[in-house]
Amino acid sequence: MKSSSFARALKTGVNSLLLHKLRSLLTTLGVLFGTASVISMLAIGEGASYEAQEQIKQLGSQNVILRSIKPPEDPNQGERTSRVIVYGLKDEDLKRIEETFPAVKQVVPIRQLHKEMSFRNRAMAARVQATRPLYQELTGRVVWEGRFITQEDERTLNTVCVLGTEVARYLFPLETSLGKRVKVGGDYFKVVGTLAPRVRLSDDPAVPGEDLTGEVFLPYETARKWYGKLQVKRRAGGRDMEEVDLHEIIIEVDHPENVTVVASAAREMLSRFHQKKDYEVVVPLELLLRAERTKEIFNIVLGSIAGISLLVGGIGIMNVMLATVTERTREIGIRRALGAKRRHIVMQFLVETVCLSVGGGLVGVAVGLLIPYIVQEAADMPTIVTPTAPILAFGISAGVGVLFGIYPAWRAADMDPVEALRHE
């Protein structure tokens, strides 16, 4: 009998709500937008941090990366047509790390050369990186075709290269690049492999010169032999010459706990041997932790804003329900006279409030799932709807209904039947 009395309360509640369609609709809007904003804000926040975290993860969370930075130009040197700037990480730095650092598993040096890649009549500027075979393992890059650089290449100074996706796609739009001889600057190298793309790649082929995302890998020793340390860059009115031993050193730490130790050791060592700050230390783990913290704060801020709008929605419902209770005082009196117990009256009004908030919540979930989709399509921002978000939002909206329904329902049930019957 309990279930049938609930069904009747539900029917009565829905009927009373339908009696004032516009009022009910307007009342639910608060909860509707509250729920929708909880879901969409969490989705947008999640999406924004996901991309950043993925990029950091690709750097390797157990790695410490040292990079050379060109120091700010010395104003005393004045305008000269050509000069040689010496900066950055030294071979000695690499040696010191390899020989004295504890907790280091592997160390990989990288030299970068700005060369033009060409094959027959197609050419593009590329970021040519000379590195050791371990690089692939350390950065978790995936070989698409062929192989990566090997120890054998290093030992015998093979003139081989591995192409990144953009370069392979641009130079070889129709055929496989494997086994072809491509020109790196002025010299021919044989393509032995290509790498899978890092992040999701747009379908268009890379436009040369637009940015230097096109990567090419050469064996470290081969590049050293062929190109030396000096690089020449043409600029308006003259040439810049740079002498950089190493552009990047990737240190793999044996255990995640030791990452910060190694990072601080590297910072200390570099500051001792470099007068100018011509280097930076990048710790992906620290970045990741910082990104996670940022995401947490972001989520809390967004969540509170959305939560406040839900609260406001709930107060709106309570306000309307209090007005409804006053308006229906006489009905309450009649029902009490005919034998309704207090709990029947509480149930009747609570059901109405919960109907309003759950109805608003359901539509709000639908709208909340739609908004991230629209944002993604229209603003090209990644959004991620985690399954907990709609459940959480819906649960809160239903809870808001019960919470803000209790007081009006209690007010209704607590009326003196005689007074209520006499009402207007």
Next chain:
Amino acid sequence: MNRAVAELIEVERIYRMGAEKVHALDRVSFRVERGEYWSVMGASGSGKSTLLNVMGCLDRPTKGSYRLAERDTGVMDDDELSELRSRKLGFIFQSYNLIPQLDVLENIMVPLFYQDEPPVDGLERAESLARRTGLADRMRHKPSELSGGQQQRVAIARALVNDPELILADEATGNLDSQTAEEILDLFDELWREGKTLVFVTHETHVAARASHVLRMRDGQIEEIEVRERAKEIQGRPATEATC
């Protein structure tokens, strides 16, 4: 002596109006027996409404005791009183007091909804009562689509649906024109002849003329109780159980 349906013993009801105490009921004692048709008369402010509220378990006496259907209402809590209302009492009001969003049948069934164990044949009961009160072709209409007389018929059907021990009517014909009022009063007569117990609050003498007992109130006290000729009709009835 017949079984007492309602029994008031030294009932007092005192309202506080600021510092002043108002005796709405002052040591009222009487008993309504099964099958009687009581009419309560008096000027406004004489305590009729308060008396009806106490008899309808909507209000509690400040002092004294009220027994309904041989149970002491003084010891009951709010839920028990509500259950008693839904099982033992039928209310008929001056302004009909139907629930606007419910149709005729639903309105008739309202008292059943609130019983702890509602009867399964509620709908059949409501339908047969609607037919009996001349609402056969109005069962699915809303109160706003009915005339005053029809609305009062719905209210009477509602008061009968739980087969009550006592029917309480408060100026039940007050809002009706004289012809409709007569029809409604005829219906009450019919119910009384079937053995129902009625208490009818009114200030019109021609309405009170139909009752078996007339109770006159003044300033919260019983002025007189008049037992009329019609009371003899009750004695001859086979339906009533004699306990004396």
